[in-house]
Amino acid sequence: MSFDAINSEPAIKAVNLSKCYQLYQHPKDRLKQFLWPHRWLGPRLFFRELRALHDIDLTVMPGEVVGIVGQNGSGKSTLLQLVCGTLTPTSGEVRVNGRIAALLELGAGFNPEFSGRENILMSSAIMGLSQAEIAARIDDIIDFSGVRDFIDQPVKTYSSGMYVRLAFSVAINVDPDILVIDEALSVGDGAFARKSFARIMQMRDAGKTILFCSHSLFQVESLCxxxxxxxxxxxxxxxxxxxxxxxxxxxxxxxxxxxxTVPDTITNTNQTVTPESHEHPSGTARLLKVKLQENNANVQHAIIMSGESSVRVSVAFASDPLLPCPNVAMTLQTPDGRTITSAATWEDQFILQRTAEGKGEVSLKLDKIPLLKGDYLINIYLMCERGLHIYDTAVAAATLQIKQSGRLQGYFSIPHRWENTLDG
Known part of the structure; x- marks a missing residue:
């Protein structure tokens, strides 16, 4: 069969895929259900059903990057587990064409008594690698994880960060045809998270099929x-x-x-960070200070008139000088989390400048803000050179209280003009 013929086959094909769980109130009810003589006494249910998926039809072609969104409990993780084969469907079927690697519950298959090296060997074999392939890749897996000094110790002695980094490294280095990601882009510390994200981007650019499940709508829209x-x-x-x-x-x-639209991890940086702690962040970047200025004075909470006043937001950061210069983004949100508007250096093609040590500072001026009355939060995000990976966040770094003279309703006063059009 030719390569083109293989590529014409769907990477993932689900037809009428459904999953129903039987929930028992007591353990003994399972035995009752098993022993109940259905044929003689008629059906009786000692459980209630929870239908996690209803007749899902899904076709994903090779090279597609598909996002999956939904609230908690909507069935996203169930769908991914059915695709990966860790769950069996109640009805319907799912077919997968190619080697699949899943970043679901990282490290769930590790044996805590085994060493890191032994778990690499076991997990790689389960994922379908031959002994020769494992031998060729094990050093790359260990180096990527950053736990070489502890690789022959039982993983039960690892910190949670080491455990997750090793599991991620195994999954990402098996050279899969299909990569399934379930909220796994923020593993480990900042430097490892960036490296992990870069590897996933590399796989996307190489034409791998990716299913990406996340609550970060910004990343879903950017990636998929x-x-x-x-x-x-x-x-x-x-x-x-x-x-x-x-x-x-x-x-x-x-x-x-x-x-x-961004992860919930919050680092409030209204106060200056101790310079020694983040002067040269290795492999990552950090916010140092976020300041709100009104009439050249630093304030935490500005009270301004709609359409008349201006404010300036200053952002100081430190970054690893060996990495590309980061980007800065700002969002204005209502207290209940609705994003009203945003601005980003990469969207405006504004290039940040920094010192040889990796430090920089940038300011954003908001002129004659057209917001109508209400309270608004200013959030700041320090992001990678692509504007995808989030290094650091300052949620509610400052607040705006907008007042107005009229009785207009809504969020914005937009430019407009009334005209009389009556003839004669």
């Missing part, structure tokens, strides 16, 4: 050309990422359960 929205086990939308993310965010807003 196509996105699927699942709600209560049913597929609500399947299409171009921008449209699906917009519809899903509107759904969250309508249900007053808004999800931030």
């Amino acid at each position: 050309s196509r996105t699927i929205w699942i709600n209560h086990g049913r597929m609500m939308m399947d299409g171009e990422s921008a449209g699906v993310v917009t519809a899903y965010q509107a759904f969250l807003d309508k249900n007053s359960n808004a999800t931030n």
Whole structure:
């Protein structure tokens, strides 16, 4: 069979895929259900059913990068586990064409009594690598994980960070055809998280098939050309990422359960960070200070008039000088988490400058802010050169209270003009 013929086959094909769990109130009810003589006394159920997925049809072609969004309990993880074969469907079927690596519950298959090296050998074999392939890659796996000094110690002695880094390294180095990611882009410390993200981006650029499940709508839209929205086990939308993310965010807003477009990890940096602690952050970058200025004075909370006042946000950072210069982004949010607007250096093609030691400072001026009355939060994000990986965050770094003279409703006062059009 030719390469083109192989590539014409779907990487993942799910048809009428459903998963139903039987939930028992007491352990003894399982035995009752097993022993109940159905044929003579008729059916009786000692359990209640929970249908996690309802008749999902899904086709993913080789090289596609597909995002999956949905609230907790919507069935996203169940779908990924069915694709990976760690769960069996109640009905329907799923076919996978190619070697698959899953970043689900990292390290779930590790034996705590085995050493790191022994767990690498075992996990790689389970993922389908031959002994020759394992031998050729084991040093790369160990080096990527950064735990070489402890590789022959039992993993039960590892810290949680070491454990996760080793598991991620195994999964990412088996050269899969299909990569399944479930909220696994923030493993380990900042330097390792960036390295992990870079490897995933490398796999995407190499044409690997990727399923990416995340609550970070910003990363989903940035990474994935196509996105699927699942709600209560049913597929609500399947299409171009921008449209699906917009519809899903509107759904969250309508249900007053808004999800931030960036991860929830919060580092409030209103105060200056001790210079010695982050002067030369190796392999990553850190926010040092975020300042809000009104009329050339530093403030934490600004009270301004709609359409009349301006403020300036100054952001200082430190970065590893060996890495590309980072980017800075700002969002304005309502207290309930709705993002009203945003600005980013990469979108404006603004190039940050920094010293040879990796330090920099940039300011963003917001002129005659057209927001209508209300309270708003200023969030700052320090991101990688692509504007995808988040190094550091300052959520609610400062607040704005907008006042207005009129009675207009909404979030913005947009430019407008009234005209009389009555003839004669």
